[in-house]
Amino acid sequence: MTEYSVLIGGKAGDGIAQAGQLIASIFSDLGYYVYQYVDYPSLIRGGHNFCIIRAAEKPVFTHRTGVDLILALDQKTADLHIHNLTTQGTVIYDSPKVKSEGQALAINEILAQYKGRPIMGNTAMVGGFCGCVGIPWSLVEAVIRKKLPKETDLNLLIAREAYSRITRCISVQPVEGASPRPLLSGNEWIGLGLLAGGIDAYVAYPMTPSSGVLHFLASVADEAGIDVVHPESEIAVILMALGFAYAGKKTAVGTSGGGFCLMTEGVSLAGMAELPIVIVLSQRGGPSTGLPTYTAQSDLLFTCHAGQGEFPRFIAAPATPLEAFWWAAEAVQLAWKLQIPTFILSDKTFSEGIYTPEAEPEIRATTPLPAPSYPYKRYADTPDGVSPILVPPYSGEVVKVNSYMHDYSGITSEDPEMTVAMVQKRLRKAEKLATMTDQPGAVVCGGSVKAKTAILCWGSPRGVCSEVADELGLRLVSPVVLSPFPAGEFRRSMQGVEKVILVEDSSTGQLDKVLAREGYRTDELILRYDGRPFAVEELVERVRRVAS
Amino acid sequence: MTEYSVLIGGKAGDGIAQAGQLIASIFSDLGYYVYQYVDYPSLIRGGHNFCIIRAAEKPVFTHRTGVDLILALDQKTADLHIHNLTTQGTVIYDSPKVKSEGQALAINEILAQYKGRPIMGNTAMVGGFCGCVGIPWSLVEAVIRKKLPKETDLNLLIAREAYSRITRCISVQPVEGASPRPLLSGNEWIGLGLLAGGIDAYVAYPMTPSSGVLHFLASVADEAGIDVVHPESEIAVILMALGFAYAGKKTAVGTSGGGFCLMTEGVSLAGMAELPIVIVLSQRGGPSTGLPTYTAQSDLLFTCHAGQGEFPRFIAAPATPLEAFWWAAEAVQLAWKLQIPTFILSDKTFSEGIYTPEAEPEIRATTPLPAPSYPYKRYADTPDGVSPILVPPYSGEVVKVNSYMHDYSGITSEDPEMTVAMVQKRLRKAEKLATMTDQPGAVVCGGSVKAKTAILCWGSPRGVCSEVADELGLRLVSPVVLSPFPAGEFRRSMQGVEKVILVEDSSTGQLDKVLAREGYRTDELILRYDGRPFAVEELVERVRRVAS
Amino acid sequence: MTSDETIVTQTQNTWCPGCGNFAIQHAMKFVIQELEAEGMARDHFVLVSGIGCHAKIADYFQLNSFYSLHGRTIPVATGIKMANPNLKVICFAGDGDLYAEGLDHLIHAAKRNLDITVICHNNRVYGLTTGQYTPTSPYGYQGKSTPNGLHEYPLNIIELLLGAGATFVSRAYTRRLPHLKRIFKEAIMHQGFAHVDVLQICASFFNATTWYDERVYETNESNAGLFEFACRTAKQWNYNDDTKIPIGIFFQTRKPVLPEKKIQKEVDRGVIVKKILEKAT
């Protein structure tokens, strides 16, 4: 397989992520599948930022350590990453600011020549990159015109100048017969799925790494006809969203761990009042403020049990663009079909990674909800525990929801028999949810599907795990649905497995605990908790050591 | 064993709980062990309230269905409970308001005679009770003088009148050689333990069923020299408490599920900043506002996992007065020894039940904390992961705590190696915690300790389970420490067990999930989720059905 | 007007005898029926309550209701109103609920001039949890959390709301029923954020009946449009001192409201999603 990895790095404020996206777009335009990893500290200016753009002829969802090209806008980039250069690789560096091997690009000189602003140094570097790998100028121009709508001509002049100053040394060819693919962040794929699933409103308070969903949906709110609301706090977020839901609007919220803490009381309210709500929870390094811009998978058990009392909830952790799109839409549907809180559990790596999809996203029709009967009772008992929803105003009927234990019509009750009836109604919803979700797709099985050693993972590490499984001839098993645990699908995926290696970005192995409950034992835990995702080569090494 | 059960019931506002306590005090003065169950809906006036006072010659921590005496201040009491009367039992009822079998007591007539206020009807009923069971008047008078400091003489006249109007029909004798024991609610036993453990401050926002701790500690704050603070919300509670802790004051907070949700972000902060804090969490029927005055055990898993990220925590669920006293004190000690959040997990039944202790509480000496070294680093690395605490002001040294990932001195760091060091420091604290707490006392083993069938339970159901185990010749196994799970002690307690019956006040069996992780399977789940605790006779029936 | 009892539920009322909540329910029942007679549809009312004694009103009205969480009437009401601006959303909140646990939401709703009505059942005590102090309890108040007396002065809610930019700020008293009805009606009719701080008798834990009866008087509202005037009236009683207590509409003005009415676009999600994907290609 032909593939390329490009690393671009500089200081926060240098426009590294944007330059990375230009490069990613160019690869996509050439017909490549693209994944872009974005690494930056929690600050606005100064710290070391870098992106790795990986382009390949088949879908990729993770980065590799080895890079073919380093684009150094600061010295740190050259110093920190030079040992990752592949043998045929080279460096383009901003000269004279940076000292390095490879080709010098006198960015300040170019900027001075065209009176460019300092931030346009990143455009220069993109131009240099394109020159180096031989992208036709017409394609470069088209991408810049599309992606840099402000000061486009100036940017073009600068890019062109850099393009022409660089000597070609690697040749990137278009992929035959392939056409460009959309390039969106994990957060955007989730947001798009929410739209496809039919949300009417999105409510959120900014919090890295979930803010991308808010920013994306706010940017398309008008054309999509949805409300996007950013209120005073996460407490307000979840309760406003439940107000929206009560009034019949399909609503999602988004946050990260600290903000989610503040939502837990509302989640429990959704459980009792049986209000549909979708919660996008993007994990980052914890506890507490932790590492806001680095990754973790340490909120799985918290998400499974957040909120006092017992009530059904659905949790899916997508690992690819299409999964994010599909499960976000499905989360909206399930929330409304069962009147429960549903979760899309993401993490920094997936949320802020940038992806072309593995195939074209398909929008499925939504099923209409059952009609209520009259006189209306909000919590009418039914065989599957699901009471039909009626939305106010409805002439002659009242709609009452209640955070207290209540009777069928929603009026507070402390009666023991009514309590039992309501608890059992929720238990039946849980059973129905389990049947609806323990279905093909709930667990992804890949690699050598007959191998007796399996790599187990969930969420974003799937990208790297599946390449490692391929490389080492191991089975890959990865539940997407985490609650209710898809016992049947998981059992099928694990048939014949004798050795289990769990890979997780946490320090305790949260999936291990979930599996132990289900009666599975893992043999090896490969845990990473420094906030950085595994690259393919790193994980291959770690797995190889324990696989045999 | 001689034992008596008395049920007194009436409307909210009739002073049922107070009357119950008088009766309980009288039994205690006679040398009996006493347990009082309090059942009331979430309202101030009108609904049906009742108490069951059980007095016995050995310690009791639960109620029985069968009662020897019913004291009916309203018709509902007579109607609802009459079928629970034991064969030798009788009823005293407020005549003519209530119609019933048994003895009539014309309370309104008595009140009119002495110009008593309506609330004093409860004193009249207590007087009637004492007359009926033949308590010497001197003892009645002494208890009333002690417990009713306001309008004592009027109350005495009324009680005396009722006392003399009633015909004696049961004879309650003093227990030979026994002396009176203190009578306190579960919440008060917890509060007393916190005091004994050395707290300097208690911060809480009122929430049933945890408010008793706040009320109790506020009432003794001055004499005990502690600060008791009731701020604007639970968020303020936990963060103020962490402020106290930073400034060197041992601090506890208290709440129930909904309020705890709002504290979870602070709990995670305590995890990262390594601040000691004790959280008293008293469970009630959920989800959401649920059943505020009824019991549940459905927050165990939430408590185990609350807060984003991974950090050690200690959870104990005491089931008797002495355990509450001891583990609350120990929770303070552990919080400070390891700089972690520690929990006392209670529930409505335990918190609001009223108990004489099984033996005399003993105050153990507290161990001093290790001295810091200089120059001071708040997060200095150590073999056991515990960094010495220094409290500001300290001349020439600064004390920095931080919710971000930080370096040894508390300054924000996003460095991967520093992250790993800090995560491992917390993991080592978790290991130390596990060793310190997997000790005798962490799991209570009782009943027929060699029996092959075990009743498993945690928290308040222990009282009833242990009587059932005794009655049916089964083993009783009940972990008090729930996190970290005391694997060694539990294994020892379970040696030779072939059949496990779990009893829990929840709809899903939360301890079952904890045990599954530890590799244990339960055979039968006896779950109750109508908010009411099991009485001995009820549970005997349920267990008998599945035990063989 | 003849009373139409279909507007109340059959639920047993459990407020204490003498509780001011009865007056609030009665006045609101009257006002809603009057508004109905004037053409407002009953099914367009949505009541949002917090948690506390006050909140039981949600159970007692046979109207759409969202019995929410302690402190959270306002964000729930905000969501409902934003989702459907045609609904008449009324919050019934407690003083612990609204001025302690959820104060930030109140200020933000006032800031936004959110078009809802907020009724605070201000009994100056946590009723349902048996009598602890609230942000409007007087200095020295002895509740179970402050048995030796409270060491804080109360918030002057009226001043606070004026400072927050509320466009309708009023106070009423549960033992002035005709006045209470009038204020409720004006508050509901007000376009924008309307706040009624109702001095509510708590018969069990803060029975200030005689104290209020002797001090409460109805203000002349002719200057209710003048902010400085409102500030002066607000200062007349600070929720603590032994002075006369003005009730009435202290301030009323017009400002742009939220949510802005907007035309609901019918959009085909498939088309939008495709468009976004194309743009991202």
Next chain:
Amino acid sequence: MTSDETIVTQTQNTWCPGCGNFAIQHAMKFVIQELEAEGMARDHFVLVSGIGCHAKIADYFQLNSFYSLHGRTIPVATGIKMANPNLKVICFAGDGDLYAEGLDHLIHAAKRNLDITVICHNNRVYGLTTGQYTPTSPYGYQGKSTPNGLHEYPLNIIELLLGAGATFVSRAYTRRLPHLKRIFKEAIMHQGFAHVDVLQICASFFNATTWYDERVYETNESNAGLFEFACRTAKQWNYNDDTKIPIGIFFQTRKPVLPEKKIQKEVDRGVIVKKILEKAT
């Protein structure tokens, strides 16, 4: 005064060039050193910060600090101050932090007249999360959560704090350094709750430098004791309109403060516990 660099840490500063936070740090450093020279012990200062760009100040000062949560400086500071009333507790908060996420705590601290100093780095934007609107952003502000413009008017924080009963209410500007220093010092010296709303330049997301430079003026503070006067000054600029912007101490008064100093009793816990047990027997 010669600068003593032991008061700052060696940590790399990551504020953007031109950020107003530098001025805040500089002014505070100056004031703390001046207070030290006047006899206040350096180790008695405790800085509490929220989460946001502003909050990094906790890392930059070699002083006791509690780098807390987004929105929660005030309750943390309350706990510290109550635990040890001898400490000088200063909150460094952001406008998102303090006026959105944690507004209720602010009002309650003002109500209590809690003896702390609150510095709000009011850059009128969420800096660290890249430029969303805050409660003090102007109408129409375009951030990533409001790309088509904000449909809310800002809170007038000064009015709100006056309404909440704060005893020291002031505004400063990061480009008026001598004034900033004076206000900081007076705020720290104030006995009771002192609030400084600092108009802070955000170079990256809300660079109002010229706009402020042209409008900001220092008020005559001779009437700072008069509440009505303060209200009038507060009204001069509503955080939105194109008017002159007064800075200075708007209001200062004395009221009983929290925590009340009390003598720490030495109590034997064993004795107390026994006493309670006896009483309960």
